[in-house]
Amino acid sequence: LPAFINGYDNPALKAPEQRQQSALTMAEEDDARIRILQSLRGKICEAKNLGPVSGPNRQRDLCTFCTISLDQEEVFRTKGFDKSVSPFYGEDFYFEIPRPFQCLSFYVYAKSVFQRELAVGKVSIRKDDLCKYSGKEHWFSLQPVDPNSEVQGKVHLEMRLNEVITENGSVGQHLLVRIIECQELPLISGQNCDPYATVSLVGPARSDQKKTKVKKKTSNPHFEETFFFEVTRSSSYSKKSHFQVEEEDIEKLEIKVDLWNNENLAQDVFLGETRVPVKILRSDHIHKAWYLLQPKGNGSKSKSDDLGSLRLKLTYIEDTVLPSACYTPLCNLLLKSPDVKPISASAAHILGDIYRERYEAVLPVVRLLLHHNRFVPFVSAVAALELDNTQEANTIFRGNSLATRCIDDMMKIVGKNYLAVTLKPVIDEICESNKTCEIDPIKLKEGDNVEVNKENLQGYVHKVFSSITQSSSSCPTLMCDVFRSLRQLACKRFPVDPHVQYSAVSSFVFLRFFAVAVLSPHSFQLRSHHPDPEISRTLTLISKTIQTLGSWGSLSKKLVRLTVPQSCVYTYREVQKRTQGRKRLGKKNFKKRWLRVTSRELSYHKHKGKEALCTINVKNIQAVEKLDESAFNRKNMFQVVHSEKPLYVQAGNCVEASEWLEVLGQVSRCNEGRLATFHPSNFTSGAWQCCKNQSNNAPGCKPCTATMLANLQLDIDCDRETERIFSLLSSNDTKLQDMEDACASMAVYQGPQREQEEYSKFTIQEPKETFQTLKQLRNVMEELQMQHNIRNDTTAQYGSLDNPIVGKTS
Template sequence: MAVEEEGLRVFQSVKIKIGEAKNLPTYPGPNKMRDCYCTVNLDQEEVFRTKIVEKSLCPFYGEDFYCEIPRSFRHLSFYVFDRDVFRRDSIIGKVAIQKEDLQKYHNRDTWFQLQHVDADSEVQGKVHLELRLSEVITDSGVVCHKLAARILECQGLPIVNGQCDPYATVTLAGPCRSEAKKTKVKKKTNNPQFDEVFYFEVTRPCSYSRKSHFDFEEEDVDKLEIRVDLWNASNLKFGDEFLGELRVPLKVLRQSSPYEAWYFLQPRDNGSKSLKPGDLGSLRLNVVYTEDHVFSSDYYSPLRDLLLKSADVEVPVCPLAHAALPTCGPVPSGLFVLRTLRWGEGPPDTPARRGGRAHDLQVVCCDPEVMGPPLTRPGAGCRGGEGTGTPTTTTQAQVFPPGQEPRLLWWEGAGALLLHACPPQPVSASAAHILGEVCREKQEAAVPLVRLLLHYGRVVPFISAIASAEVRRTQDPNTIFRGNSLTSKCIDETMKLAGMHYLHVTLKPTIEEICQGHKSCEIDPVRLKDGESLESNMENLRQYVDCVFSVITASGVSCPTVMCDIFFSLREAAAKRFQDDLDVRYTAVSSFIFLRFFAPAILSPNLFQLTPHHTDPQTSRTLTLVSKTIQTLGSLSKSKSASFKESYMAAFYEFFNEQKYADAVKNFLDLISSSGRRDPKSVQQPILLKEGFMIKRAQGRKRFGMKNFKKRWFRLTNHEFTYQKSKGDPPLYSIPIENILAVEPLEEESFKMKNMFQVIQPERALYIQANNCVEAKAWIDILTKVSQCNQKRLTVYHPSAYLNGHWLCCRASSDTAAGCSPCTGGLPANIQLDIDGDRETERIYTLFSSYMRKLEQMQEACGSRSVYDGPEQEEYSTFLIDDPQETYKTLKQVIAGVGALEQEHAQYRRDKFKKTKYGSQEHPIGDKSFQSYIRQQSETPAHSM
C-alpha cells in the first residue's frame, strides 16, 4: 500500500533489531528485578511487542521486526515496559527518533538513553486554525477591533488510557489580560471536527469615531497571542489530561486578509523536567528506514532491461533478427529476415557442409527490398528454417569464425525465427554483477537484484552464470561456496523468498514441539544442572535430531522448483570443475540447503517466522545443539569428529555415525538437484498464508442477533478465509476465496474505530478491526492478492458501513445499492511472491547512485587494464574485471541510465518544492523537520551525470 503522490508512489519500510536494555532502574521492592518488554510504535501506535524477559535489569531481547509503513508519521518510538506482580504494565522510559533523523542511525548498532514519559513527552497531533481581525462599530458609534478565532479540526491526537474525548480551550493572552473560551467535547475520536468560532475584543473602545484616528497597534498587539490547548475529558478524580498546545502571536494578522494554517501541537513550556540522562537506562537498537519514490514503469525501462540482460551474458545472445512468421503465406514486409542454409549447403569447407550442429550453420543475410519471391514458413520436418526466395547477387554470405557461430532457435511449431551471433561475454561484465562489485555489502545488492530477476523469471540463469564463474575461480573443492560472495547472497535471498512456505511445512511442527516440550537436552558436562542426567539429556537430544533429520530428508518432493533448478546448476558446475572429487556435487548443494537454509532456521526460528519471538534460554540451547548436528550431517564431511570443536559434540555424534544417514542425505540432495524435476504439489493444496487475532463485527446472519464486536482467531489459506473462537478451535464461519468480491478499508466514522477494513461477500460485508495500521495493511494486501483473479470482483464499493437503514457514505437506503467509490487497485495474484519490479529497480538505482564514485573508479580500472599491463593501482585491484572492454561498455550504460533517473528525481523535487507551503496540512507550522525538508529539496544532485 503505497502513498500516492502526483506522478509517483511513495513506499516506506523499516527493519529493526531490538538488541538489549542495560542499567534499568531497580524495582522498589525486596526483589529489585523487573519483568520487561519493549514495544515499537509509529508515533504512539504500537505495531510490535517483544516477549517478556523476566527478572532482569539488563534484559536481552534479540528480536527482529520488519514492516511496510502505510501512513505518514513523525516519530519512531520504543517504549520499555515493566510488568509487576499484579500483571499491570508501567512505562519505564522511551526512545523517540524523529523521522528525519533515522538516516543518522542507518544500519548501525546504537545505544539510546531512555527518556522520561509524561503528558508533555506524549504530545502529538495537529490543529487547523483560522484567525480573522475585523472592525466593529459599537452601538455608541465607537470603532473597535475584534478577533474571530475559528478552530476547525484536529488530527492524530494521542489516545490516553484507551480513550480520547477531546475538547479545546482558546485563550487570548497578553501581559495584562487572559480571556479563555472552550469548545464542546467530542466523544470517542482522536480526529475531532470542532468548527467553532470564538470572538475576542482586541482593543478597548475609545472616544474616536473616525477610523483615521484609530490604530490598533497602540495596544501593543505584538505582546498578544492566541493559545489553543487540547484536553482529554476525563471522569477520573485526577482531572483532564493535557494533549498539547499551540501559540500564535497576533502580529501575523497585520495583513488585511484572514490567516489560516495548520499547526503541530507542542508540549507546555513549563512541562515537567525529565530525569538526568542515563538514570532510566539505555536501549540498543539497529534501525534501517527506507523510503522509495517510484515513478511509472516507463522511466525504468533502460536500467531494468540492462539488469535483466545480466542473465544472458555467458551465452551468445545478441539478436540479429527476430521475425514472427505466419503459419503460411509470405513474411510481412519491412522485416529484416535471416535465411539459413540447409544442412550440407554452402561452400565445401564450411561447418554446415561438414555436418555441424545447428549453431554451426552458415547464415545468409537478405534484405526484403532486394529479394526475389517472398519467404514462407518451411514445411514440416525441417529442423532449421530456410526461405524459398532466392537472394540476388548483392547478397553476401557471412561465415562466422570459431567461437562466434550464430545460434539458431527455431524448431518445428515455434512459429518464430531467432538467430544470435556474438561471442560469449563473462558475467562479470553484466550490470547486476557490477552492482555487487561496487556495493559495500553484497547483501544490499542481492536483495533487490534477486527480487527483480525472480519477478521476471531470470533469477535461475543469472545465478547459474555467477555460480559457474565462482566455481571456475575456486581452487579447493572443500571451500566451494563458503565465502560471502554475490552468488551466496543471491542464493540465500532466493531461498528466503521462494522457500519460506517449504521451510514452514517442513520444520514448523517439529520446532513447535521442541519449544513446547521444554525437555532438557544439555550434553555439556560443565553446564549440567543439579539433578540432571547426561544420558537422559543425550536421549532427548537424539530424538529431536532424528525427528528433524527425518522430516528434512523426506521433504525433497516439496522443494520449490526454482530452488531445484539452482541446485542442479550448482551441482553441474561443481562436478565439471572438480571431476576427480565424487562428493563435490553433493557438498555444492548441501552448503546451501543445510548450512544456509535449514541450520540457520533451526538455530534462530524467530528470524524465519517459525516462532513469534526469540526462544527462552533453555530452548535456544537445545535448538543450537540440534542445528550443529544437522549441519554436520548435511555437510557429508569425511571426518565427523573434526567438525566439532567441543569434545561432547563429537561423542554425541557417534549416535549418527552410520552409513544410513549419509545415504539419506545423498538421496535427498540427488532429488532436489535433479534435472527437470517439478514440484508435484501445486497451489491447489491448502497453504496457510496468515493467521492471528482480530476483532470482527457480527454480520447479522441471525434475524434477532446482536451485532456486537468479538475477538476471534482468523486464518487465511489459498482456499478459504475463516475465523474461530480461539486458535485450534473448529471454524465458526468460512468464506471461500472465490466469494471475496473486494477487500477495502472502512472509514473510521462508521463505528468510531480505527484500523478497520471490510471483506465484501455477495450477501454482506464482514467488518474487521486489526490491532494496528501495519496489521491492517498486511491483511488487506494478502486478502486482495489471493482474491485478485475472482471473476466477480467489484469495481465500486461503499467506504462506510450500512447502519440504521442507510449507507453512511452516500445515504442510499437499500442495502443492495451499488457502491459509491471505486475499488482500489489490487496486487499481482501470485501466492508465493509479491514483488514490485519498478520498486526494486528504483532501489537498485538508489544503490548505483550512492556508489557512483566506485562506478567511476571501475571505469578507470577498465581503461587502465586495457592499455597498461604493469602493476595496478591498489584502489583498482578490488574489482573483478574479466573483460575490460565489455565491462566498460556496461558501466557506460549504467551511468547513463542512473543519470536519466537522477534527472527525473531532480525535476520531481523541484516541482514539489514549488508547491510546498509552510502551514499546509502536509507541512504544519511547528514541524522541526521542515527546514531539513527545505534543505534536502533544494540540494543539487550529488553526482553530475
C-alpha cells in the same frame, strides 16, 4: 529494448533540453501517481539497568517487556522476561508503515504481581530523526512516560491582524485567531476522543484564554471557530495613520493552542499544544498553516540514568515511487543483465560490486529478476564467475559473494512456505516441550544428566534431519532449477570430484537455509518471538549438528520437482468480528474471535485452537478491501466479500489491518470470481451507506484494489524495487565514478596487468563493456533524477497538511 539501448548512441537524445521536455511530458500524464512507501526493520536488542517503577514492587522481581508504537498506536510487542533489570530481548521486527506518522516510540513496561502493566520508560524518535540511526545499533536512554508528553496530531490555524476604528475615532489593533480543524488526535482508551481547544494570547503580563465547543467521538474534529484578541492599546487615528504593531508587544506575544479530551467525571486529558509567535505577522498580516501538536514542557524530566537504557537497531526506509513509465529505462537495463558478456559488466553485477559490504543491497535486484523470470540465468552466470576463481572444491560457495547473497535472498523469498511446511511442526515441538539438551560439561546445571541430554539432542536432530531429507517433493520449482544449475556448474569446474555436485547444493540447503532457520526461527516467521536462553541453546546445538551433517555432500543426492504443498497457516490472530444475521436486542454487534488464514481456508474460532465456528474456502473469496470508518464508527476495519454475506472484521491496529489485507489478497488473488468493484460501506436501513443504492445485490460503487496474478511468494512491486535500486546507486555515486576511472585506466594502459588498488576494489573483466554499462547507468539515473526533481517542485510546502510546522513547546 534494442531501441532503448541504441538510443544512448544518438547525440540528440542526450540533449538536456530534449530530456527535460520528455520528463515534463511524463509528469503531466493523467494517470501519474506518486506513492510514498514506508517500512521499518530492526531489532530490539536488550535493556540495561532498568530503573524503578511506581508501587511496592521490586524491579528485579517483575516481568518486563518492550512495545513499539507509531505515535500512540501500539504495533509490536516482545514477550516478557522474568526477574531481570537487564533483559535481553533479541526481537527482530519488520513491517510496512501504512499511514503517515510523527513519532516512533519504544516503551519498556514491567508487569506487577497483579498483571498490571507499569511503564518504566520510553525512547521516542521523531520521524525526521530516524535516518540518523539507520543501519547501526545505538544505546538510547529511557525517558519518563508522562501523560503530558504522550501527544500526536496536528492543528490547522489562521491568524490575521485587523485594524479597528472605534466610535470616538481612535484606532485599535485586534488579532483574529481561527481554529479550523485538527487531524489524527490520539485515541483515548482505544476509542475516539471528545476534543476541545483552548486558544490563549500569552505575554509577559497577560494571558487571555478562549475555549471552543466540545466535539463528540472524533479524532479529526472540525471546529471552525474564530476568536478576537486586543493586541495593543487604542490610540488616535491621526497619530497612527498606518497600522503597525509596536515592537515591544509583537516580540513578546504568542498564541498558545491547547487540545484537551473532555472527561465528564474526571480530569480532562491533555492531547497536545502548539505556540505561534505573533511576530510572524510582521511581514504578512495573514498567516494560515498546519502545526504539529507538541508535548507540554513541564520541567519534570528525570535523569536518563535513573531509568536505564535500551539498545536498538533501526532501518527506516521511505521510498518516493513515481509512475511506472519513469522506471522503464533503468528496469530494462537491469533485466538485460543475464545476457551481458561478461556478467561482471552487467548493471545488476555492478550494483552488487559497489555494495559488497551491505548484504541487503542485492535484495531489490533479486526481487526484480524473480518477478520477470530472469533470476536463474543471472545467478547461473554469477555462480560460474565465482567458480572460475575457486581453487578448492571443499571451499565451494562458502564466502559471502554476490552469488551466495543472491541465492540466500531467493531462498528466503521463494522458500518461505516450503520452510514453514518442513520445519515449523518440529520447531514448535522443540520450543514447547522444553527438554534439556546441553552436553557441554562446563555449561551443565546441577542435576543434569549428560546421557539423557544427549538422547534428547539426538532425538531432535533426527526429527529435524528427517523432515529436511523427506521434503524434496515440496521444494519449490525455482529453487530446484537454481540447484540443478549449481550442480552442473560444479561438475564442469571440478570434473574429477564425484561429491562436489552434492556439496554445491548442500552448502545452500543445509548451511544457509535450514540450519539458519533452526538457529533463528523468529527471523523466518517460524516463531513469533525470540526463544528464551535455554531453548536458544538447544536450537544452537541442533543447528550446528545440521550444518555438520549437511557438509557431507553424499547425504543429499536427490532433488525432484515441486508437488502440491501441504496447507500452511499464514496468520492466526485475535480480532473483532461483526456479528452476522443477528437481530435480537441485547446481543453485541462485535465479538472477539480468532481469525485463521491458511493456504486453503479462512476460518474464525471462539478460542484459539478450538473448532471453527465458520470456514470459508479461499477459492470463494471475491474481494478483500478496507471498510470506511463511518460504516461502524470503528478504525482498522476490513471486509472479506465471498459467496455468502460479507465478513466484517476489525484488526488490532493499522499494521495488523494492512497485513490481513495483504495475506488475504495474496491467497485469493488467483480466484476466478474476483469482483471488479465493491461497496466501501455497509448495507443498513435499506440502502448502501456509500452510494445510497437500495438494492442489496447492487454492484459495488468503487473499483477493487488492483491485484497481480502471481505466486504467493512472488508478490513484488517492481516500481518500488527499481526505486530502491536507484536510491542505492545514487547514494554511492563516488564508487561508480571510481569504477569508471578504473575502467578507463585499464583500457588505456597497454602494458602487463598490474595489481592496482583501484582495480582490486571491483570485478572488471572487460573494461570497455563495463564502462559502457556505467555510462548507460548514469544516463538513466540522470533522467530518473530529473523526474524526481520535477515532482519535488510540487512537494507540499512547509505549513501544509502533509508538511506541518513543528511549533514551539512550553
